[in-house]
Amino acid sequence: MSGSASRLRFILGLKLKQLRTDRGWTLKEAAGRAGLSFSYLSEIEKGKKYPAPEKLFDLAAAYDAPFDELVSLRLSDELEPLQRVLRSEFLREFPLEMFGVRREDLLSLASDDPEKAASLVGALVDVGQAYDLQVEHFLLAALRSYQQMHANYFRELEAKAAEVRSELNLSPDGVLPLNALRQPLFERYAIDVDTEALRDHPDLMGFRSVFVSDSPPRLLINPRLLPSQQKFVLARELGYRLLDLPEYVPTSSWLRVESFEQLRSNFKASYFAGALLMPESSSVEALSSFFTASRWDPASLEVLRRQFDVTPEMLAYRITQLAPEHLGLRELFFLRFARSAAGSYQLTKVFNLSRAPVPHGLGLGEHYCRRWPAMRLLASSPPGGTLLQRSHFVTEDAEFLVLSQSRPLALRDDADSAVSVGFLVDDQLASRVGFLTDPAIPRTQVGLTCERCPLTPADCADRAAPPRRHQALQRRQRQERALAELGVY
Numbered sequence: 001m002s003g004s005a006s007r008l009r010f011i012l013g014l015k016l017k018q019l020r021t022d023r024g025w026t027l028k029e030a031a032g033r034a035g036l037s038f039s040y041l042s043e044i045e046k047g048k049k050y051p052a053p054e055k056l057f058d059l060a061a062a063y064d065a066p067f068d069e070l071v072s073l074r075l076s077d078e079l080e081p082l083q084r085v086l087r088s089e090f091l092r093e094f095p096l097e098m099f100g101v102r103r104e105d106l107l108s109l110a111s112d113d114p115e116k117a118a119s120l121v122g123a124l125v126d127v128g129q130a131y132d133l134q135v136e137h138f139l140l141a142a143l144r145s146y147q148q149m150h151a152n153y154f155r156e157l158e159a160k161a162a163e164v165r166s167e168l169n170l171s172p173d174g175v176l177p178l179n180a181l182r183q184p185l186f187e188r189y190a191i192d193v194d195t196e197a198l199r200d201h202p203d204l205m206g207f208r209s210v211f212v213s214d215s216p217p218r219l220l221i222n223p224r225l226l227p228s229q230q231k232f233v234l235a236r237e238l239g240y241r242l243l244d245l246p247e248y249v250p251t252s253s254w255l256r257v258e259s260f261e262q263l264r265s266n267f268k269a270s271y272f273a274g275a276l277l278m279p280e281s282s283s284v285e286a287l288s289s290f291f292t293a294s295r296w297d298p299a300s301l302e303v304l305r306r307q308f309d310v311t312p313e314m315l316a317y318r319i320t321q322l323a324p325e326h327l328g329l330r331e332l333f334f335l336r337f338a339r340s341a342a343g344s345y346q347l348t349k350v351f352n353l354s355r356a357p358v359p360h361g362l363g364l365g366e367h368y369c370r371r372w373p374a375m376r377l378l379a380s381s382p383p384g385g386t387l388l389q390r391s392h393f394v395t396e397d398a399e400f401l402v403l404s405q406s407r408p409l410a411l412r413d414d415a416d417s418a419v420s421v422g423f424l425v426d427d428q429l430a431s432r433v434g435f436l437t438d439p440a441i442p443r444t445q446v447g448l449t450c451e452r453c454p455l456t457p458a459d460c461a462d463r464a465a466p467p468r469r470h471q472a473l474q475r476r477q478r479q480e481r482a483l484a485e486l487g488v489y
Contacts, residue, residue, distance in 0.1 A: 001223055016070075017045045023063070027042060027064075036058070060149065063290075088253055094142060095356060143260070162279060162280065164276060172282070173282030178231055178234070179233055191218070198210065199371075208409060222411060231277060232274075236269045245265035247259060264337040274321065277308060277310055284322055286308075290434055291327065296441055298387075315401075329428060332352070333351065333420075335349070335420045336349035336374075337418050337420075339378040340415050341414035345378065354422070356393060358400075365449045367450040368449055369448060372420070384406055385405070388402070451470070
C-alpha cells in the first residue's frame with residue numbers, strides 16, 4: 001500500500017473500526033445502521049475500499065461523528081502512535097507482497113494495539129540508527145531473498161539473452177566484440193556511447209557509467225574500465241531496453257536506492273548482461289569440463305575466463321547462477337572483499353545460498369578472518385592471483401571448497417578486490433568436482449571474525465584482533481552453568 005489515497009483509505013478504516021468498537025457494535029449492527037452491506041463495511045474497515053461521498057455522510061450520521069473529522073487524516077489520541085507506523089519509510093518501501101504479506105493486513109494487525117506497533121517500529125528505527133542501517137540495506141536484503149527464492153537462476157532471462165544473440169546475428173557462444181553491443185544501442189535506441197566525457201567531471205569518475213537523457217541520449221562510460229567491463233555496461237543497457245524494465249537507474253554504481261522495484265530492475269538487467277556475455281549452454285559445458293578435471297590447475301580458471309572475455313567477478317557470479325541449476329551445487333556462496341592502500345578490509349558484496357554463516361555484515365569494527373583465501377590474496381603483493389582452499393569452520397560442522405581471484409580495482413588506484421565462490425563439501429560436490437581430493441589443495445580452519453574465533457594464538461598466527469566476542473560468550477556460558485548448579489535455572 002502506498003500513496004495518499006491508500007493512506008486515506010486505511011485511516012478511514014481505522015477510525016470507523018474504533019468508533020464501532022467504542023460503541024460496542026458488531027460489524028453487522030454497524031452496517032445495518034449505516035445502510036451498508038456487511039461485506040462492504042468490512043472492506044472499508046480493512047482499508048480496501050473508500051466509500052462514495054453520500055455513503056460517507058451516512059456513516060457519519062450512523063456513528064454520530066463529525067463528517068470533517070471522519071474524513072481527515074488526523075488520528076485520535078488513542079491511534080496517534082500509529083502515525084509513526086504510517087510514516088515509516090521501511091513500511092512504504094519494503095516489498096512485503098513478495099513474502100506473501102499484504103500491507104493492509106500488517107497495518108490492520110498494528111491497529112489492534114497501536115502503542116505496541118509504534119514501539120516495535122521505533123525499536124527497529126533505533127537499531128537501524130545504532131548500526132548505521134538505512135532502508136536501502138533492508139531492500140538489498142529483500143533482493144537477496146528474491147534471488148534465494150529462485151536459487152539465483154532465472155530461466156526467462158537466460159532465454160531472452162539467447163534470443164537476442166540470435167536476433168543480432170551474433171555467435172551463439174563466442175566472445176562478443178564491443179561494437180556488437182554499441183551498434184544496436186545506437187541503431188535501435190539512438191543512444192550515443194561516449195568513453196571520454198566523464199574525464200571532464202572528476203566527481204563522477206567513481207561511476208562505471210552515467211546515462212544522460214539528452215537528445216540524442218548519451219551513455220557515458222568510464223574510460224578507466226577494462227574492455228570486458230565496458231561490454232558488461234553496454235549489455236546491461238541493452239537489457240534495460242529489451243526487457244522494458246521500470247525504474248531505470250541512470251548511474252552505475254549506485255548513488256542511492258530509491259525503491260525495491262529499482263533494485264530488481266537493475267538486477268534483471270545485470271543478470272541479462274551476464275547471460276549475454278556468457279551464454280548458458282556454452283558456459284555450462286565449459287564449467288562442467290573445468291570441474292571434472294582430476295587435478296587442480298589455476299591456469300584452467302584463467303583459460304575459462306578468457307574464453308568469454310570476462311572479469312573474475314563476472315565469472316564468479318555467473319557460476320553462482322548456473323551451478324545450482326545445472327550442476328546441482330545449491331549450497332554455495334559468493335563474497336567480494338576490497339582492501340585499501342591503508343590496509344583496511346571491507347566486505348562489499350555477499351550472496352549466500354548455503355546454510356552456513358559465511359562472512360557478512362557482522363558487528364561494527366570487527367576483523368574478518370584473515371584465513372579466507374580472498375583475504376590471503378589481498379594481503380599478498382602484487383595484487384592479482386588465484387587461490388583454491390578447503391575451508392573448515394571452527395565453530396560449524398561445515399567445510400567449503402573456496403575458489404578466489406583478486407585484481408586491482410579499475411576505478412581506484414588505492415584498492416584491490418578479491419571475489420570468492422564457495423561450495424559446501426558434500427556428496428554432491430564430490431560427484432561433480434574431480435579435483436576435490438587433490439592433495440595440492442590446502443585445508444585451513446577458518447572463522448567469521450577474529451573477535452568471534454576460538455582458535456588460540458598457537459593455533460592461528462593470522463589473528464588481527466583479540467577474541468573478545470568469543471571470550472564474552474564463554475564467560476556467559478560459565479555464569480549460566482554456575483547458576484544452574486545453584487538451581488536458579
